[in-house]
Amino acid sequence: MRSCLWILAGLAGFVAFQRSSEAQALTRLESSYGSSASTALHASSDGQRIYVADGATVTILDAASTAVPMPTVAQVPVFAQISQLLLDPTEPQLYIAGGSHGLLKMHTAEAASCDPCTIGKQGGCHPVVVLDDDDPATTSAQDNEKFCLGLAVLGGQYLVATFGARDLNEVRIYALATLRAATSPISPLSIASIPPHPNSAFRGPAHALAVRASRAYVALGGQGLARVDFAIPTAPSVIQGPVFGPANNPFPGQTGDVRSVAIARGRLYATVDGLGMAEIWLGAPWSPNVAVNLIPMQDAAGFPHYPIRLSALEQGSEDFLLGVAVNSAPAMAADAAPFNSWGAVSYDVAPGNLPTTPAEGAQTGLIVMSGSQSSGVQVSSQVFIGTQEWQGLQLRAGPQAPWSYELHKGTVQVRDLGGSYAVIASRNIAVLRGKNPARVGFSEANPRLLLTTTDYYPNQGPFLATCTPGCIDAFATPPGGVSDFGVITNFDAQWIEPSIPGASWLLRGRKSGGWWLQLLQTNGICGGVLPSWYEWRVDTSPDSYGLTGRLGYFGHKNDAWDPDLLLATRTATRDGLVAYSRSRLAQVALQNPPPPTSIQGPALSCQTAPGSCEVWRLDTHPEFKGWNHGCSSFPCDAIREHFSARVLNLDCDTAQIFDPSSGSTKWIVATAAGYHSRDPQDPLLGLGSNPDGAFYTSAMLTVHDLSTVPISPSPLLRLYSSTKPGNATDVKIVTVASGTWVLASDYAGHLQCFDITGLGSGTGGVVTSSAIWTLPLNLYDGLHDNASEVEVDTFVESGTTRTLAYVACYRRGVEVLDLTNLPIITKVATLDTPGLAEGVKLRSFAGSKRLLVACRAGGVHIFAP
Numbered sequence: 001m002r003s004c005l006w007i008l009a010g011l012a013g014f015v016a017f018q019r020s021s022e023a024q025a026l027t028r029l030e031s032s033y034g035s036s037a038s039t040a041l042h043a044s045s046d047g048q049r050i051y052v053a054d055g056a057t058v059t060i061l062d063a064a065s066t067a068v069p070m071p072t073v074a075q076v077p078v079f080a081q082i083s084q085l086l087l088d089p090t091e092p093q094l095y096i097a098g099g100s101h102g103l104l105k106m107h108t109a110e111a112a113s114c115d116p117c118t119i120g121k122q123g124g125c126h127p128v129v130v131l132d133d134d135d136p137a138t139t140s141a142q143d144n145e146k147f148c149l150g151l152a153v154l155g156g157q158y159l160v161a162t163f164g165a166r167d168l169n170e171v172r173i174y175a176l177a178t179l180r181a182a183t184s185p186i187s188p189l190s191i192a193s194i195p196p197h198p199n200s201a202f203r204g205p206a207h208a209l210a211v212r213a214s215r216a217y218v219a220l221g222g223q224g225l226a227r228v229d230f231a232i233p234t235a236p237s238v239i240q241g242p243v244f245g246p247a248n249n250p251f252p253g254q255t256g257d258v259r260s261v262a263i264a265r266g267r268l269y270a271t272v273d274g275l276g277m278a279e280i281w282l283g284a285p286w287s288p289n290v291a292v293n294l295i296p297m298q299d300a301a302g303f304p305h306y307p308i309r310l311s312a313l314e315q316g317s318e319d320f321l322l323g324v325a326v327n328s329a330p331a332m333a334a335d336a337a338p339f340n341s342w343g344a345v346s347y348d349v350a351p352g353n354l355p356t357t358p359a360e361g362a363q364t365g366l367i368v369m370s371g372s373q374s375s376g377v378q379v380s381s382q383v384f385i386g387t388q389e390w391q392g393l394q395l396r397a398g399p400q401a402p403w404s405y406e407l408h409k410g411t412v413q414v415r416d417l418g419g420s421y422a423v424i425a426s427r428n429i430a431v432l433r434g435k436n437p438a439r440v441g442f443s444e445a446n447p448r449l450l451l452t453t454t455d456y457y458p459n460q461g462p463f464l465a466t467c468t469p470g471c472i473d474a475f476a477t478p479p480g481g482v483s484d485f486g487v488i489t490n491f492d493a494q495w496i497e498p499s500i501p502g503a504s505w506l507l508r509g510r511k512s513g514g515w516w517l518q519l520l521q522t523n524g525i526c527g528g529v530l531p532s533w534y535e536w537r538v539d540t541s542p543d544s545y546g547l548t549g550r551l552g553y554f555g556h557k558n559d560a561w562d563p564d565l566l567l568a569t570r571t572a573t574r575d576g577l578v579a580y581s582r583s584r585l586a587q588v589a590l591q592n593p594p595p596p597t598s599i600q601g602p603a604l605s606c607q608t609a610p611g612s613c614e615v616w617r618l619d620t621h622p623e624f625k626g627w628n629h630g631c632s633s634f635p636c637d638a639i640r641e642h643f644s645a646r647v648l649n650l651d652c653d654t655a656q657i658f659d660p661s662s663g664s665t666k667w668i669v670a671t672a673a674g675y676h677s678r679d680p681q682d683p684l685l686g687l688g689s690n691p692d693g694a695f696y697t698s699a700m701l702t703v704h705d706l707s708t709v710p711i712s713p714s715p716l717l718r719l720y721s722s723t724k725p726g727n728a729t730d731v732k733i734v735t736v737a738s739g740t741w742v743l744a745s746d747y748a749g750h751l752q753c754f755d756i757t758g759l760g761s762g763t764g765g766v767v768t769s770s771a772i773w774t775l776p777l778n779l780y781d782g783l784h785d786n787a788s789e790v791e792v793d794t795f796v797e798s799g800t801t802r803t804l805a806y807v808a809c810y811r812r813g814v815e816v817l818d819l820t821n822l823p824i825i826t827k828v829a830t831l832d833t834p835g836l837a838e839g840v841k842l843r844s845f846a847g848s849k850r851l852l853v854a855c856r857a858g859g860v861h862i863f864a865p
Contacts, residue, residue, distance in 0.1 A: 024793075024795050024797055024802075024849070024865050025804060025816055025828050025829065025865070026793070026806070026816075026842075026849060026850065026851035026863045026864060026865055027816060027828075027829045027831060027863060027865075028863060028864050028865065029079065029831075029861060029862075029863055030850070030862045030863060030864040031861070031862045032056060032077055032079055032859060032860070032861045032862070033450075033859050033860045033861075034054075034055045034056025034057040034077050034078070034079065034834060034858060034859035034860075034861075035054050035055050035056075035057050035059070035075060035859055036054065036055025036056065036436060036437065036835065036855070036856070036857050036858055036859045037054075037055055037339075037410060037436050037835070037856070037857040038052055038053060038054050038055070038391055038392075038407055038409075038410045038411075038412075039053045039055075039081075039082050039083060039341070039391050039392075039857065040052070040053040040082050040083055040084050040085050040097075040391060040392050040407070041053070041085065041391075041392040041394065041405060041407040041412060042084075042085035042086060042087060042094070042392075042394065043063065043394055043396050043403075043405040044063075044087060045087075045396065047063055047064065047396060047398060047399075047403065048062075048063055048064045049061065049062065049063055049064075049073070049108075050063045050070070050405060050412060050414075051085050051087075051094055051108075052392075052407065052412055053078075053082035053083075053085060053096075054075065054410075055834065055835065055857060055858050055859045056077060056078060056079050056080065056082075056834035056835070056855070056858045056859045056861075057075045057076055057077050057078060057859070058075075058076045058078050058082070058085070058094065058096070058106055058126075059072060059074075059075050059076075060072070060073040060074045060075075060076070060108075060110075060126075061073065061412065063414065070412070073110065074110070074114065074125065074126060076106055076125075076126040076128065077128070078096060078098070078104060078106060078128050079101065079834055079861075080096060080098030080099060080101035080102075080104055080834055081098060081099030081100055081101060081147075081341055081833075081834045081835060081858070082096055082097065082098055082099065082834070083097045083098075083099055083147075083148075083149045083150075084096075084097040084149065084150055084151050084208070085097075086151040086152070086153065086159075087108070088153075088176065088180065089153055089156055090156075091180050092107060092108045092109040093105050093106070093107060093108065093179070093180060094106045094107075094108050095131075095151055095159060095179070097148045097149050097150060097151050097161065097162075098148055099147045099148060099149065099341075099834075100145045100146075100147055100148075100832055101130070101133060101148075101832060101834070102130060102131070102132050102133035102145075102148050102163075102185075103130075103131045103132040103133075103148050103151075103161050103172075103174075104128060104129065104130050104131060105128070105129050105131055105179065105182075106126055106127070106128045106129075107126050107127050107128075108126065109126075110125070111125050129182060129183060129184070130184075130185055131174070131179060131182055131185060131186060132148075132161075132172065132174075132185055132186065132187075132188065133145075133185060145779070145832075146163040146164055146165045146168075146169075146170065146205070146779060147163070147164045147165070147205050147779070147780055148161055148162065148163050148164075149162050149164050149205060149206060149207050149208065150162035150164075150206060150207060150208040150209045150218070150219070151209075152209050152210060152211040152216065153176070153211070154173070154211045154214070154216065154230060155211075155213070155214065156176075157175065157176055157177075158173050158174060158175060158176060158189075158230070158233060159173070159174045159176055159179055160172065160173050160174075160209060160211060160216050160228075160230070161174070162205075162206035162207070162208070162209055162218060163206070164204075164205025164206035164207065164780075165205055165779040165780075166203040166204060166205060166779055166780060166781055166782045167196055167203055167779075167782075168193065168194075168195070168196075169193075169194040169205060169206040169218070169220060170191050170192065170193050170194065170206070171191070171192045171194065171206070171209065171216055171218060171228045171236070172188040172190070172191050172192075173188055173189050173190055173191075173192075173230055173233050173236065174186070174188050174189060175189060189233050189234055190233060190234045190235065190236055191236075192228045192230075192236035192237070192238050193238070194206065194218065194220065194226050194228070194238050195238075196223065197220070197223040197224060197226075197240055197243055197288075198240070199224075199240075199243050199288060200222055200223045200224060200243040200245075200255050202221075202222030202223065202255050203221075203222060203223065203781075203782060204220065204221025204222045204223060204257070204780075204781065205220075205221065205779075205780055205781075206218050206219065206220055206221075207219045207220070207221055207258070207259045207260070208259065208260050208261055209261065210261040210262050210263045210268065211263075212263045212282070214229060214230045214231045215227055215228065215229050215230065216228045216230065217241075217261050217263070217268050217270075218261070219258040219259055219260055219261045219270060219271075220258060221257050221258060221259065221331075222243075222245075222255045222256075222257055222258075223243060223255075223258075224240075224241055224242050224243030224244055224255070224256075224258055225241035225242055225243075225258060225261070225268075225270060225278075225280075226238060226239065226240050226241050227239045227241055227286050239286050239287065240287075240288050241286060241287070241288060241290060242278075242280075242288055242289070242290055242292055243255050243256070243288070244256030244258065244272045244275055244278065244292075244294070245275070256272035256273055256274060256275045257272070257273035257274070257330065257331045257332065258270050258271065258272055258273070258278075259271055259273065259307075259308055259309075259331050260307070260308065260309050260310035261310065262310045262311060262312035262322065263282070263312065264312040264313075264314055264320040264322060264371065265314065265318065265320050265371070265372065265373040266281065266282050266283060266373060267279055267280065267281055267282060267376065268280040268282055269310060269312065269322060269377075270310070271307035271308060271309070271310050271324065272294070272307070273306050273307065273308070273330050273331045273332075274304055274306060274330055275294060275296070275304075276294055276295050276296040276297040276304075276305070276307070277294070277295045277297060277307055277310075277324060278292050278293070278294055278295075279292070279293040279294075279295060279376060279377070280292055280293070293376070295377070297324070297326065297367070299363065303328075305326035305327075305367070306326055306327045306328065306329060306330050306331065306334075307324050307325065307326045307327075307367075308325055308326065308327045308331055308334060308390050309323075309324075309325035309390050309391075309392065309393035310322070310323070310324055310325070310393070311323045311393050311394050311395045311404075312395065313395035313396065313397060313402055315397070315402075318372045318373040318374070319370070319371070319372050319373075320370075320371050320372070320377075321368060321369070321370055321371075321395055321402055321417070322368070322369040322370075322371060322377050323366060323367075323368055323369075323393055323395045323404050324366070324367040324368075324369065325364075325365075325366055325367075325390040325393045325406070325408075326364060326365055326366075326367060326390075327364045327389060327390060328363055328364050332352060333351070333352055334389060335352060335781075336351035336352030336353075337351065337352070337786070337810055337811070337836055337856075338351070338436075338438075338810075338836060338838070338856055339351070339436070339856075340389075340857070341811065341834075341835045341836055341856070341857045341858070342780060342781075342811075343781070343783075344778065344781070344783045344784060344785060344786060344810065344811065345747060345786050345810070346747075347675065347697070347725040347726055347727045347746075347747045347748040348645070348646065348675070348725070348727065349648070349727065349747065353783050353784070364389065364390060364408070366393070366404065366406065366415075368404075368417060389408055389409055390406070390407070390408045391407045391408060391409075392405070392406070392407035393405070393406055393407070395417075398416065401416055401417055401418050402417040403415060403416055403417060404417060436856050436857060437452040437453065437838075437839070437854040437855065437856065437859065437860050438452075438453050438838050438839055438854055438856060439452065439453045439491060439789075439838070439839035439841075439854050440452050440453075440491070440839050440840075440841055440852045440853070440854035440860055441491030441492075441494070441841050441843075441852070442491075442841075442843055442852075443494075443504055443520065443522055444494050444495060444496055444504045445496055445497075445502050445503055445504040445520070445522050446502055446522035447843075447845070449520075449522050450852075450860065451491050451506075452854060452860055453491070453508075453839075453854075491506065491841075493506060493507035493508070493566055493568060494506045494507075495566070495582055497519065497586060499590075500519075500521065502521055502522045503519060503520065503521045503522070504519075504520055504522075505517065505518070505519055505520075505582070505585070505586055505589075506518045506520060507538070507566065507568060507580070507585075514537060514538055514539050514540050515537075515538040515540065515568065516535050516536070516537060516538070517535065517536045517537075517538050517585055517589055517604065518533065518534065518535040518536075519533070519534040519535070519589065520532075520533055521533075533599055534593075534594050534599050534600075534601065535594075535599060535600055535601070536589050536592065536594075536600070536601040536602065536603070536604050537600075537603040537604065538585070538603075538604045538606055538613070539603055539604065539605050539606060540570065540578060540606065540614070541575075541578075541606070541614055541617065543570075543572075543573035543574060543575045544573070544574045544575050544619065561654055561656070561667045561706065564581055564582050564583050565579055565580070565581070565582070565615065566579070566580045566581075566582045566585070567579055567580075567652050567654070567669065568580065569620075569649040569650060569651060569652055569671060569672075570649055571647065571648045571649050571650065571674070572640075572643045572644045572647055572648075573643065573647060573649070574619050574620065574621040574624050574647065575617040575618065575619060575620070576618065576619075576620030576621065576647075576649025576671060576673055577617065577618040577620050577649065577652055577669070577671050577704075578614060578616075578617050578618075579614070579615040579616050579617070580606065580613050580614055580615065581613055581614075581615055584612070584613045585604070585606070585613045588604050588606075588613060589601065589604060592604065616712045616713070617712075618669075618671070618702075618704055618712065618713060619715075620649050620671045620673045620702045621647055621649075621673060621677065621678075621700075621702075622691055622692070622702065622715065622718060623676050623677070623678040623690060623691055623692055623693070623695075623700075624647075624678055624685075625689070625691055626688040626689035626690070626691070627678070627685065627688050627690075638684060639684060642682075642684055642685055646674075646675075646677035646685075647674065647677050648673065648674025648675070648677070648727065649671060649672070649673050649674065650672045650673075650674060650728070650729045650730065651671070651672045651729065651730045651731050651789075652669055652670065652671045652672070652731065653669070653670050653731045653732050653733050654667060654668065654669045654670075654706065654733070655667070655668060655670075655733035655734075655735075655740075657733070657735065657740045657756075657759075658740070659759055660757075660758060660759070661758075661759065666705060666706070666707045667705075667706040667707060668703055668704065668705060668706060668716060668733070669703070669704050669706055669713060670701055670702070670703045670719075670731045670733055670742050671701060671702050671703075671704075671731065672701055672728040672729055672730055672731040672744055672745075673700045673701055673702050673728065674699075674700060674727050674728060674729075675697055675698060675699050675700050675725065675726055675727045675728065676692060676693075676695045676696050676697065676698050676700045676720065677696075677697075678690055678693070678696065679696055680693050680696060692718060692720065692766060695720040695724075697724050697725035697726070698720040698721045698723075698724050698725070698726055699720065699721035699723075699725075699726030699727055699728040699744060699746050699748070699750075699752055700718070700719065700720055700721075700728060701718075701719040701728050701731055701742060701744055701754070702715065702717070702718055702719070703715075703716045703717040703718075703719065703742070703756065704716055715765070716759065716765075717756060717759070717765055717766070717767055718765055718766050718767070719742060719744075719752075719754045719756075719766075719767050719768075719769075720766065720767075720768050720769075721744075721746060721750065721752045721768070721769050721772070722752075722768045722769045722772060723748070723750060723752075723769075723772060723774075725748055726746045726747070726748040726750060726752070727746060727747035727748060728744040728745070728746060728752065729744075729745050729746070729747055729786075729787070729788050729789065730744065730745040730788065730789040730790050731743065731744050731790075732790055732791070732792045732805075734792050734794070734803060734819065736803050736819060736820060736821075736822050737801075737820070737821070738755070738757070738821070738822050738823070739755060739756075739757030740755075740756050740757050741753050741754060741755055741756065741757075741819075741822055742754040742756055743790055743792065743805065743819075744790075745787035745788055745789055745790045745807055745808070746787050747786045747787065747788070748784060748786075749774060749775040749784030749785050749786065749787060749809075750772050750773060750774050750775070750787060751772070751773040751787055751790065751805065751807050751815075751817065751825070752769040752772055753769055753770060753771035753772065753773075753819070753822060753823065753825070754767050754768075754769050754770060755767070755770040755771075755822075755823070770823050771822055771823035771824075771825055773807075773815070773817055773825045773827075775787065775809055775812060775815070778811055778812065780811070785809050785810045785811050785812040786809065786810040787807050787808065787809050787810075787815075788808050788809070788810060788837075788838045788839070789807075789808040789838065789839050789840050790805055790806065790807045790808070790840070791805070791806045791840045791841060791842045791851070792804070792805050792806075792819070793805075793806070793842055793849065800820075801820070802818065802820045803818070803819045803820050803822075804816060804817065804818055804819065804828065805817045805819050806840045806842070806851055807840070808837040808838050808839060808840045808853065808854075809837060810836040810837060810838065811836060812830065812832075812837070813830055813831045813832045813833040813837050814830070814831040814833065814837050814840060814851075814853055814863075815827065815830055815831075816828040816829040816830070816831065831853070831863060833853060833855045833858055833861060834855060834857070834858030834859070834861075835855040835856050835857035835858025835859070836855060836856035836857060836858070837853055837854075837855050837858075838854055838855070838856050839852075839853070839854030840852065840853055840854075841854075848864070848865070849864075849865070850862050850863065850864055851863040851864075
């Protein structure tokens with residue numbers, strides 16, 4: 001069954017930007033391939049269908065089938081950051097908690113004649129409507145919206161939804177009859193505002209809610225629980241509940257994090273991260289001091305369980321089941337980017353931007369508890385599933401026995417809980433095609449081939465093959481594809497192979513050091529025929545300290561300066577920029593073809609020598625000059641660990657600029673070298689002189705003069721951010737009216753802009769940022785977002801030359817900034833994306849530009865003027 005590039009222009013509220021008739025900013029969502037990491041699921045009451053939030057789509061699975069994996073009925077585009085799905089109790093509607101995209105609905109009625117390439121369009125088989133987007137028209141610097149995370153049906157007449165922010169949470173109530181008829185955004189009947197809890201210094205959004213009668217009980221993360229009374233739906237009231245803590249987790253002083261709630265037989269159950277599960281008798285008066293029975297949860301080794309998902313199933317007149325999904329690390333760590341959409345990444349690339357690294361120990365698993373109205377609950381059975389993170393859990397009554405519907409790391413499982421409630425073998429397993437695109441581009445040889453890199457699902461899908469406008473023909477790994485790809489490899493290292501029609505070369509990073517040189521042949525990609533793929537391992541030369549295991553991340557080519565030279569960056573080494581001969585790489589590879597039964601050829605040696613593939617290497621971390629390294633003094637493993645974690649070289653850019661000192665132009669290369677990573681106080685790395693030591697943890701770039709090649713480019717400038725800490729992840733060199741600037745995206749939430757118009761004359765070789773765009777703190781947790789990649793577009797509009805920057809900013813989406821009048825930076829728009837916007841690329845189609853966005857956990861999206 002084909003998947004589709006779905007046209008989503010009819011959906012409202014995606015882009016907070018009003019375009020003039022001449023505007024060329026690429027802010028209109030044109031199409032989207034949203035199948036990616038799974039985040040939520042909901043099973044129909046009859047067990048016939050399972051709806052799975054599969055990135056920016058809702059995948060409908062045929063759960064009645066005995067086939068393994070379950071057949072896919074449809075994949076419906078839903079451009080939203082989905083956290084919960086909920087079926088209407090009587091009508092064919094699926095309500096969607098869409099994160100910063102608000103509340104949406106999808107029609108679920110199925111038609112046998114539905115063309116897969118029309119699914120999800122307005123008037124198509126499963127049309128999608130935005131019901132309530134928090135503030136889509138806000139364009140100020142503080143336009144980070146509240147997150148719609150939780151849904152519940154109240155009394156069969158109303159839908160209640162949480163809209164969460166770190167310091168102000170809301171519960172909104174809607175009439176179901178109004179929602180069913182809505183074809184555009186509507187206003188809620190009322191909004192109940194929940195202020196910060198007076199007994200907790202920790203903040204967080206409203207994650208989930210459970211309802212009974214006219215009351216909603218809300219899980220508020222570190223702020224515990226609250227109750228909202230809707231006896232009069234248009235005049236709700238709020239009563240604060242208990243907070244829990246301090247929690248048994250690695251975060252000092254953190255209160256217990258409440259992420260999930262359920263009601264069974266007059267009791268409220270809540271997962272309390274690091275402490276266990278809270279049980280509250282709802283017949284008692286509700287207050288912050290209401291009596292709580294805290295049920296500890298830990299494994300046999302004493303590691304605490306971290307419950308994250310909760311589902312209750314009432315049986316007969318008194319009994320019930322409770323399913324508790326537990327993770328091996330706290331919820332704050334489970335949020336962590338880059339593998340989940342709700343958290344951030346710290347400047348030094350530690351997941352989650354957490355105050356300390358979580359100490360994992362306990363396994364993840366499902367704990368099934370049985371109970372009755374008179375006795376509460378007790379553990380009935382439990383099963384552990386290794387390291388699979390939980391994204392969804394639901395208990396349903398089956399024909400003979402209860403079932404649990406589970407979602408973890410892109411896998412849907414249906415377990416028969418049996419008459420004794422013991423978990424036995426899975427009934428059916430559907431492995432969704434988990435794809436986590438980190439970078440995106442197109443084949444140089446065939447523009448119908450859309451390329452993506454993946455992370456976290458390394459065996460799933462390095463390319464999309466398109467055959468007709470708007471329709472995807474394939475998304476697959478080539479036969480025998482290798483999984484050892486770089487975490488965030490780019491596609492700039494690509495060039496045509498003139499001797500083979502429809503073929504191009506790619507240089508891609510390997511996590512264990514070196515590179516993969518890959519030959520991609522794209523003839524005949526329509527009709528279900530996938531491109532052919534061959535590859536060779538390219539061994540790099542040693543780094544300056546003789547340490548092994550260097551990582552290759554990005555590639556960059558520059559045809560204007562030297563058509564044969566290819567520049568590539570390596571992390572975990574001072575020698576962070578390597579130049580290769582493209583023609584020599586191709587020649588050596590073609591002379592060593594793969595065996596007839598394999599796609600992989602022999603390893604290619606590219607050591608520096610006359611006639612070799614490697615031309616030269618550059619030192620991109622001058623702070624280590626004078627460092628007295630020696631494995632005789634310190635363990636090499638310890639030194640390698642320091643370098644692997646700290647010494648980053650992530651991208652490069654070249655440009656021809658004017659040199660006022662000579663009155664002529666020269667070529668330069670700028671390398672995004674992460675950050676000044678030598679701590680003067682470190683017992684391993686702090687020995688000896690430390691150039692620019694005052695800039696430790698500042699985002700760092702190095703600039704070299706290419707006019708001195710072929711010997712080796714000479715150092716020209718060292719660029720450091722004016723703010724600390726920071727981490728330069730991507731770099732572009734631009735020329736505007738005010739001069740020449742180096743731009744760097746920054747993992748600490750900035751776009752750093754360095755004025756190098758005078759090439760650093762009189763600065764002693766050091767330049768600090770002259771202009772900085774700083775992202776506002778995210779309303780989810782009050783942390784910064786991460787700027788990971790930047791693209792620059794210069795064009796003439798109304799007779800004026802304009803320069804726009806498109807900055808991929810993880811949770812925030814893509815920031816569109818006007819750099820025409822640097823050092824003045826003006827915001828143009830924010831493109832809110834369903835997941836973590838990590839990669840951006842500008843491409844032209846039939847003379848019209850497009851912006852491609854690779855969105856972790858959200859798919860690939862294309863924006864047009």
